[in-house]
Amino acid sequence: MIKKALITGGAGFIGSHLAQQLLDEGYEVTALDNLFTGTKVNIYGLLENPRFTFMLHDVTQPFWGQFDEIYNLACPASPIHYQRNPVETIRTSFMGVMNVLELALKTKARVLHASTSEIYGDPAVHPQPETYWGNVNTIGIRSCYDEGKRAAETLCADYFREHGVDIRMVRIFNTYGPHMHPQDGRVISNFIMQALHDQDITLYGDGSQTRSFQYIDDLIRAFRAYMKLEPDVIRKFIHEHNLPVPVINTGNPGEYTIKQLAEETLRQIPESKSKIIYEPLPKDDPKRRKPDITLAKSLLRWSPSVALPDGLAKTIAYFRGV
């Protein structure tokens, strides 16, 4: 039997890589996307595969289909996009996961829900383990995303606890690679685009804030390892680790300052005439984030393997062609 997967946000950065991977493994893949931040360009190469279906649909509206696995990736995830329409952002996060969970409940599909390190907010604990509750403003300009994703986790937890939905949550830390939106305002795409176009590279604050950067291939490997586990393995694991529901961090704990990233980007684009400049920190900008990936290592027998200079090289190659 050919396995069937649904990816909400399937034309986005992460979704399009996952679609490719699942097709490579022999799945039939349906990519649901409203193309707000996702783009068909990301899936042009998949459309000729008869096992691939593109479904233009908004995840906040109910949808139906029989799938073995559902990957819920739909939500604008970069401040530039999600602040354009904050109400739609939090609605997408909340109603989207609700529709996914209802579908999973009725069709017994297995679900991977993409949560985010943003639920930790501006963390008081470093690195962040899954048991950390986070430090998030409810009424700030980032709240539409942060609180939307927090409420989505709560819904997942309650469908798991109350209805036995086979849900697996992943809190994704900074991830980068080909298919990132060139204008999404995130630091890696910003720096590469600025360097390629000889524009100055903007650091906020003094550039000493650190980030962890996970290459997309590492994340997709984690998704697949997680979804291949049987439910009883997962239940045993969360019981042993005193977690109420299945939730793990994925990310690359290697820390780079934003300034180091800028310098490495310029090193790899030697023809660039860009200079590094400094601007004030935006409101509510999280200062420091680094995943504790102890649980993912243990549960998935996984760890990130792509070093930043290597991942950056592939990403720069992609952006040169955009």
Next chain:
Amino acid sequence: MIKKALITGGAGFIGSHLAQQLLDEGYEVTALDNLFTGTKVNIYGLLENPRFTFMLHDVTQPFWGQFDEIYNLACPASPIHYQRNPVETIRTSFMGVMNVLELALKTKARVLHASTSEIYGDPAVHPQPETYWGNVNTIGIRSCYDEGKRAAETLCADYFREHGVDIRMVRIFNTYGPHMHPQDGRVISNFIMQALHDQDITLYGDGSQTRSFQYIDDLIRAFRAYMKLEPDVIRKFIHEHNLPVPVINTGNPGEYTIKQLAEETLRQIPESKSKIIYEPLPKDDPKRRKPDITLAKSLLRWSPSVALPDGLAKTIAYFRGV
């Protein structure tokens, strides 16, 4: 012109008192309620007033009407109720405020949104000012309420910022009085019911955790003072106090330990044969909460005036008649 008010959750504990107050002030009042935790008993006395309308409706479904003021109070608020159906609880909080905000946007109604001290979770700061971000678990058994109310605040903030909806948020700390649900599992109703029925009074932990208890009449006065302010007064105030949106705590900062409350209850019910017993603390139970009401005092020229022994006497008189 007779002013028109809508109260969602209008047959609940707080809603029914507010309805009475607004009728006393000459308003036409519509009380919308699905009667899940609210009860018609609370509004029997209002039904004969021609300015009062009861509307049996669930706030998660869209509704329509032209009102000058909307008070959004609909949501199960006690753990016993909200944990009975966690998914419905978070849906009520989220979809309910969404429907209220859409209605307010289209009809230019003024909105008071009832938030809660629960958004502070298990606070690391004491007492809690409005600028404190809170300490809340996204995946625990209380999360359906806490995260639902947090996401509701975010929606209010975004409708205020993006669409200019005239929204006023109140974070309500522990409130008690007549019309509390006798079986809602909250500490005051529990203790009174236990004492009246000669059952032992249960303290969780050692009973040294403190709570602030606000009498219902004080809360209703705060609501009315808040809603009488003109929008420009509020905008000026939040600007001066560096708040992104209008949000104030209301509560009574007087601290009592749970044990003191038990003892005062027994003192006022001298015929009771109840004894005080001890049980372990439930999961995620917040340990300490006390409102910082500096902003409410300044903006509303309000402060709570009912002392616990007096409010308790009125509440006990009510429960004797239930």
